[in-house]
Each structure stands twice: as C-alpha cells, then as structure tokens.
Amino acid sequence: MDESRSDWPLYEIFIRAKSGLDHKHVGSLHATDARMALEHARDLYTRRQEGVSIWAVRSADIVASDPADSDVFFEPARDKIYRHPTFYDIPDEVKTL
Amino acid sequence: MYTQGLDSLGKDCLRDEGRDSSALESRFQARVDAEEKVEAKDWMPEAYRRTLVRQISQHAHSEIVGMLPEGNWITRAPSLKRKTILIAKVQDEGGHGAYLYSAAETLGVARAELVDQLLAGKAKYSSIFNYPTPTWADVGAIGWLVDGAAIMNQIPLCRCSYGPYARAMVRICKEESFHQRQGYEIMLRLSRGSEAQRAMAQAALDRWWWPSLMMFGPSDNESKHSAQSMRWKIKRFSNDELRQKFVDTTVPQADYLGLKVPDPELAWDEAQQHYRFGAIDWREFEQVLAGEGPCNRERIEARRKAHADGRWVREAAAAWAHKQARASSRAA
Amino acid sequence: MTPQVRYVLRLADSNLVLAQRLGEWVGHAPALEEDLGLANVSLDLLGQARLLLGHAGELEGKGRGEDQLAYLREESEYFNLTLVEQPNGDFGDTIVRQFLFDAWQLGLYEALSGSSDATLAAISAKGAREAAYHLRYSGGWLVRLGDGTAESHARVAHSLAVLWPYTNELFHDDGVDRAVANSGIGVLPSTLAARWTTRVDEAIEHATLARPAASGFGWYGKQGRHSEHLGYLLAEMQSLHRAHPGATW
Numbered sequence: 001m002d003e004s005r006s007d008w009p010l011y012e013i014f015i016r017a018k019s020g021l022d023h024k025h026v027g028s029l030h031a032t033d034a035r036m037a038l039e040h041a042r043d044l045y046t047r048r049q050e051g052v053s054i055w056a057v058r059s060a061d062i063v064a065s066d067p068a069d070s071d072v073f074f075e076p077a078r079d080k081i082y083r084h085p086t087f088y089d090i091p092d093e094v095k096t097l
Numbered sequence: 098m099y100t101q102g103l104d105s106l107g108k109d110c111l112r113d114e115g116r117d118s119s120a121l122e123s124r125f126q127a128r129v130d131a132e133e134k135v136e137a138k139d140w141m142p143e144a145y146r147r148t149l150v151r152q153i154s155q156h157a158h159s160e161i162v163g164m165l166p167e168g169n170w171i172t173r174a175p176s177l178k179r180k181t182i183l184i185a186k187v188q189d190e191g192g193h194g195a196y197l198y199s200a201a202e203t204l205g206v207a208r209a210e211l212v213d214q215l216l217a218g219k220a221k222y223s224s225i226f227n228y229p230t231p232t233w234a235d236v237g238a239i240g241w242l243v244d245g246a247a248i249m250n251q252i253p254l255c256r257c258s259y260g261p262y263a264r265a266m267v268r269i270c271k272e273e274s275f276h277q278r279q280g281y282e283i284m285l286r287l288s289r290g291s292e293a294q295r296a297m298a299q300a301a302l303d304r305w306w307w308p309s310l311m312m313f314g315p316s317d318n319e320s321k322h323s324a325q326s327m328r329w330k331i332k333r334f335s336n337d338e339l340r341q342k343f344v345d346t347t348v349p350q351a352d353y354l355g356l357k358v359p360d361p362e363l364a365w366d367e368a369q370q371h372y373r374f375g376a377i378d379w380r381e382f383e384q385v386l387a388g389e390g391p392c393n394r395e396r397i398e399a400r401r402k403a404h405a406d407g408r409w410v411r412e413a414a415a416a417w418a419h420k421q422a423r424a425s426s427r428a429a
Numbered sequence: 430m431t432p433q434v435r436y437v438l439r440l441a442d443s444n445l446v447l448a449q450r451l452g453e454w455v456g457h458a459p460a461l462e463e464d465l466g467l468a469n470v471s472l473d474l475l476g477q478a479r480l481l482l483g484h485a486g487e488l489e490g491k492g493r494g495e496d497q498l499a500y501l502r503e504e505s506e507y508f509n510l511t512l513v514e515q516p517n518g519d520f521g522d523t524i525v526r527q528f529l530f531d532a533w534q535l536g537l538y539e540a541l542s543g544s545s546d547a548t549l550a551a552i553s554a555k556g557a558r559e560a561a562y563h564l565r566y567s568g569g570w571l572v573r574l575g576d577g578t579a580e581s582h583a584r585v586a587h588s589l590a591v592l593w594p595y596t597n598e599l600f601h602d603d604g605v606d607r608a609v610a611n612s613g614i615g616v617l618p619s620t621l622a623a624r625w626t627t628r629v630d631e632a633i634e635h636a637t638l639a640r641p642a643a644s645g646f647g648w649y650g651k652q653g654r655h656s657e658h659l660g661y662l663l664a665e666m667q668s669l670h671r672a673h674p675g676a677t678w
Binding site: 008029030031032035036039040043044047 | 460
C-alpha cells in the first residue's frame with residue numbers, strides 16, 4: 001500500500017491547560033497542514049476542556065539533546081526525539097512484524 | 098488486557114543479543130527495578146522494544162475496532178441522551194486509539210504501517226470485539242463488563258516502565274471510568290424497566306460474561322513470556338490475578354442489578370474471600386483469535402472499506418498541503 | 430401549532446437530522462482524526478437539537494419532551510431542511526452538505542442572537558460559536574478536496590452540483606417565517622442570502638470550484654414535505670424507542 005506512505009506527517013502537540021501554566025507535551029497526531037493539526041489537536045486533546053492554547057509542531061522540526069546516558073551503543077547519535085519511522089528503512093521483503 | 102498476552106514476546110526475545118549488551122541490559126534492568134521510566138531514545142533491549150510495539154499497537158487496534166460494535170447503535174439509540182453519551186464514548190475510543198498509536202510511534206514504527214498490518218489481518222486485537230451487538234443491552238454490557246475488564250488492566254499499566262505508554266494510559270484511565278459508568282447505568286435502567294427490557298439485559302449478560310473473562314488471556318502458566326514482561330514492568334499483574342479481581346468486583350454488581358451470572362459453578366468462597374468460578378472454554382477463545390469468531394471478518398472488512406474509501410481524501414489533503422508548501426517557499 | 434413552535438422545531442429538526450447523518454460516519458471516516466472531527470460536529474448539533482426541542486415542547490405546552498418529539502413524530506411532522514436529510518454519500522458529499530449548512534447556520538444564529546425569545550437568543554449565541562468552528566472545519570476540507578488532486582476536485586464538484594438545488598430552501602420565506610420575523614422572534618430566511626452567498630462564493634473560489642447554475646426546483650422539507658430519504662432515516666432512528674412504548678432508557 002504505497003498510499004500509506006504518503007504525507008500525513010507527525011506533529012507533536014503542546015497544550016496550555018489554563019492561563020498561567022506552561023504548554024505541556026501531551027502526545028502526537030498526524031495531519032497534513034498546520035491548520036488541520038490544530039483542529040485535530042482540539043478534537044483529540046481538549047474534549048474535556050483541558051486547554052486554552054494549543055501549539056502544534058512538526059515532529060521532524062524538533063531538535064533534542066542526546067539521552068543523559070551515553071549508552072548509545074546501538075544508536076548513532078541522532079538529534080531527533082523518537083525512534084522515528086523514517087529512520088527505519090526496512091526492505092519490504094523483510095516485513096514480518 | 099487488550100493484548101491478552103497474545104504473543105507478547107517473539108522468539109527473538111530469547112535470542113542472545115551478544116555479550117556486549119549484557120552490561121547494558123543489567124543497567125537497563127536496574128533502572129526498571131528502581132521504577133525509573135524508560136523514554137523513547139533511551140537504550141533498551143530490542144526484545145523490550147518489540148514487545149512494546151506489539152502490545153501497544155494491539156491495544157490501539159482494539160480501541161479502533163472497538164468503535165464498531167458500539168458505533169452501530171448510535172443511529173438507533175433509544176433516547177437523545179443515550180445517543181449523545183454513546184457518540185461521546187465512541188469518540189473517546191477513537192481518541193484512545195490515537196494516543197496509543199502515538200505511543201507506539203515513539204518506538205520507531207509508523208502508524209500507517211501498523212494500520213496496514215491490521216487491515217492485512219496480520220495484527221491482533223482484543224478478541225472481545227469480534228462478538229456481535231444484536232441488542233441495545235449489548236451496549237450496556239460492553240460498557241459494564243468489557244470496559245470494566247479493561248480498567249482492571251489499564252490502571253496497573255499507568256505504572257508501566259515505558260514512559261510514553263504509561264502517560265497514554267493515565268490519560269485513558271481518566272476517561273475510561275465514564276465509559277464503565279454509562280454502561281452500568283444502561284443495565285440498571287433495563288433491569289428496573291419492563292419485562293422485555295429486563296430480559297434484554299439478562300440475555301446480554303449471558304452473551305458477554307464468558308468472553309469478558311477470556312479478555313484477560315490464558316492462565317499465566319500457559320504463557321512462557323509473562324515472567325519476562327513482569328520483570329520489565331510492562332505487565333504488572335498476572336492474567337489470573339486480574340481475572341479473579343474482575344470476578345470478585347463484578348458479581349456483586351450483577352447481584353445489585355438482579356441479573357444472574359451464567360455460571361452454575363459460581364460460588365463465594367468464605368475462607369479465601371474470593372468467588373470460585375467455572376472453567377473457561379478456551380477453544381472458543383482460540384477460534385475467535387484465529388479469525389473464526391462471529392464478527393472477525395465483518396470488523397476487518399469495515400476497517401478495510403473505511404481505509405480504501407478514504408484514500409482519495411487522504412491523498413487530496415496531502416496534495417493540497419504540498420501545494421501550499423511549494424507556494425510559500427516560492428514566495429519566501 | 431403556533432408559528433413560533435413550528436419555527437423552533439424547524440431549527441431543532443435540521444440539527445437533529447444532520448447530527449444523525451454524521452453519527453453514521455463514526456468508525457468509518459477516512460482517517461481516525463476525522464472520526465473524531467465528525468463526531469464532534471455531530472455532538473454539537475445534537476446538543477443544539479436537544480435544547481431547541483426542549484424549548485419547542487415548553488412553548489407548545491402539551492407536555493412533549495425532547496424524546497417524544499424526536500421519536501414519535503412522523504415524516505410529515507418533521508420540519509428539517511431537505512438538504513440535511515440527503516445521504517452521506519462519500520466524504521466529499523458529506524463535507525459539501527456540511528459546508529453549505531454551516532455557512533447558513535452561522536448567519537442564522539448570529540441574527541437570532543438578537544431574538545425577542547430569550548431562550549432562543551441564548552441557544553443561538555452558543556450555537557453561533559459552534560457553527561463558526563464547524564464552518565472552519567467544513568470550509569477547510571472543501572478547499573483541500575477542491576484544490577487537492579484531480580480526483581478529489583472532480584468528486585467534490587459533482588457533490589456541489591448534486592446538492593446545490595437543495596440550497597434554494599434555505600432562503601425561501603413562507604408564512605411561518607413572516608410571522609416570527611414580524612414578532613422579532615425569528616429572521617426572514619431571505620435576509621440571510623447575501624451573507625451566505627459571499628461566504629460560499631469565497632470558499633468555492635478558494636477551492637478552485639465553480640458555483641453551479643441555479644436550479645428552479647423548490648424543496649419544502651421545512652413544511653413537512655420531504656425527499657424519500659427522511660423515511661428511512663427516521664425508521665432507523667425511532668425503531669427501538671417505538672418498540673417499547675413508555676419505556677425509560
């Protein structure tokens with residue numbers, strides 16, 4: 001299914017629960033554009049009035065520090081926040097998950 | 098729970114990952130033992146990662162498929178209040194699926210790929226959703242029993258060693274208690290209603306009791322891998338412990354409804370302070386898991402259709418976003 | 430039935446029927462996020478319907494509550510716009526139907542926030558905020574589909590052509606409308622046309638679509654004369670409730 005590779009990129013969502021508090025990371029979602037990301041975030045993360053402000057950032061745009069441990073034996077140092085799918089380019093023949 | 102310890106660890110978990118990793122593994126285990134949370138980019142044994150991807154994705158798939166047996170009563174709900182509550186509940190379930198796919202993605206697998214596996218029939222999800230909901234009372238029974246069983250498993254998972262999964266579970270648990278209460282309230286109204294309503298409720302309990310007990314998965318002495326999952330604090334209680342707790346909690350609730358649990362061997366053991374209950378027919382469980390349950394085909398077909406019918410929509414949205422991005426980079 | 434009761438029922442019924450249609454999508458939308466988005470609109474409309482039905486029942490004074498009104502009236506007693514009872518079709522059909530309705534409802538609620546009927550004014554004020562969000566949602570999708578791929582453009586152009594004739598009814602004034610407008614309770618539908626046309630034309634252009642030609646045919650769902658679709662919709666919606674007269678759920 002080629003289409004499933006098409007771009008609904010991952011966005012990280014940060015919500016400010018109420019005035020005076022910081023934005024807090026609540027999770028991620030898929031969207032094609034910024035406006036959709038905000039609408040999806042509203043529907044996904046504020047159904048119970050848990051927010052007054054939403055930030056949506058493309059996951060790929062976030063840069064992160066290395067994990068505190070230097071035990072990155074099997075991972076070359078990368079500055080992205082997840083073991084992101086795009087880092088795994090497993091050939092189709094090998095897909096036996 | 099929604100994973101039922103189905104095949105929690107693949108064969109590879111027992112493969113020796115090499116001498117060099119043993120120091121890393123013992124350091125990892127020490128962190129887990131100290132109740133430290135493991136986060137996305139921390140070193141972790143490959144088997145730990147694989148186990149979590151399977152468990153979390155199975156849980157996510159269960160939420161998504163779970164929208165269908167109840168969703169099919171939205172258009173026929175017998176009051177506007179019930180309709181409202183049911184839409185909200187099913188919407189929550191979709192939301193839970195989304196939180197869980199997000200958690201799984203932190204481990205290096207794309208949601209699209211997980212969905213492909215589900216639609217190809219290669220991924221497992223909780224067997225409970227392969228049963229039909231022929232009456233309105235089934236909606237009540239699902240909320241009361243199925244969500245009740247889920248809560249029993251999910252609360253300990255809030256303390257799972259993997260941070261993103263634990264946090265998703267905290268969010269889910271906050272929303273889940275509403276689900277169980279609405280189910281029980283439906284059953285209460287039915288059991289106190291007309292003779293026809295009471296009979297509807299009893300029939301639903303008769304249908305959902307045993308499948309709900311099966312949700313907890315086979316006895317742990319059947320499962321070689323429970324021990325490893327417990328050591329990694331992915332699993333916090335045994336299947337049998339949780340099942341017993343569920344029975345002990347739920348039987349009094351059935352009594353309060355004036356409904357009879359369909360188990361002639363059910364009896365309170367005063368000495369042990371537990372309910373003794375009858376033997377589970379695991380053949381049914383295996384059949385349903387193998388795809389031969391009453392609704393397996395229908396559930397997957399419904400998901401396939403939604404996915405296929407929606408392809409042009411997803412493509413359009415992606416195409417539009419690309420156009421906007423190109424236009425703005427030209428303008429820049 | 431007084432014009433006022435009938436008017437309020439018209440608003441209630443359009444919300445209820447459209448909420449019912451959107452409820453059919455849950456679990457079957459093109460993406461998980463749209464399951465949530467459509468469910469959100471459905472819940473908002475259902476909430477508005479319940480408030481409006483309650484208000485209509487009170488005005489009527491015959492003891493009919495929201496469920497009696499929703500589950501025990503037949504097609505000819507339902508006063509929703511014919512547009513909203515049209516089947517869901519594909520996602521494009523649903524979005525076009527939603528967009529045409531949202532653009533109308535926002536203008537209507539904005540105007541009704543000044544109604545001399547205080548309850549209606551309050552419901553409308555809240556409803557306007559929800560309608561604004563719905564319009565943003567449906568308008569956003571209209572543009573994505575219209576200006577997405579060649580396939581999506583063709584599909585949604587077709588949806589627009591098929592649904593366009595049902596928009597005549599949105600701005601048709603009848604005796605009930607005139608009565609409530611005179612008393613300050615309601616607004617004349619024709620007064621909403623200009624604003625709607627501007628909003629819709631703007632979105633259609635943005636979506637690289639073309640406004641379909643006007644159709645002469647009139648639809649009168651708001652007078653209880655419906656298309657064939659309402660019968661099936663009500664049969665499904667009402668069957669369980671009707672099978673157990675007097676039961677509580």
